[in-house]
Amino acid sequence: MADVAIAVRTYLLNQSAVTDLVGTRVWTDIIPQGGTLPAIQFSKLYTRHDHTLSALAGVAHARLQFDCKADRAAGGRLKANEVAEAIRESGIIAQKGVVADVDIRGARLEEGQRNEIEYAVDGSDDHVYVTSLDLEIDYLESI
């Protein structure tokens, strides 16, 4: 079954501005242990469905959170910001049409850049800098 999160991942992996920074390291839900940074970890926060009185209306809206991660060796905060910016300027917000079998009807930047740090647990200062942003994607669903 086509999934909007997978479709967005497919879209991003076709954008050189993104792959120049992270290669194919666009992970759903979690970056594998020991995974190379910088990388993008994203998850689906929720999905809203429009309804008519008889059924689903056929339009749904999914909110995706993108966490762009870079440790000091990978460029730290500046690199994490750069990856987030690449997502924002990838053209996803102007995307309208079928991607990986999902008909995307619109995309909006719902929450812009916000910064966090994942502190090293080994007592070192090799922290992971996380720059996050949220997109809400409108797409057609089967009814």
Added chain:
Amino acid sequence: MALTGDTGNGATLTLALFSGTVAITAALDPIEITPGAITVDPVDVSTLATTGNEESIPGDLAKLAESSASFKWMTAGTKPTLPSGAGTCTITFPLRTGETTAATITGTGFLTNLTPPPLGNGQLQVGNVSWKWDGDTGPTITAAS
């Protein structure tokens, strides 16, 4: 005691209209249906001999307010044109457990409003339509069975 009551999910709306000599049957995919109120004005029959409360009797004729519905707008298909001739309008209630025939409100009427949808980011395209029962036939509220 058995639980009763229902929501609006499953209700349908059909507007069969005549535009000139052309019959247009529009089975809409509604999101919300708002039937208009059927009201009667009271007639004050108080006299100088009346004491205590004002006395009233019902007027002779019921007033029929406009009904309206919002619906998922489809870009395919011909939309009704206004002014339109009268036709039969039917609101069908959801069928409840144990019923075989759903309740309806039906009567003749004519369109008074057709509003195409606002177009905005992230918004389902929703149109609006209003109609006036013309009082020629109905409106009749028929119970479910």
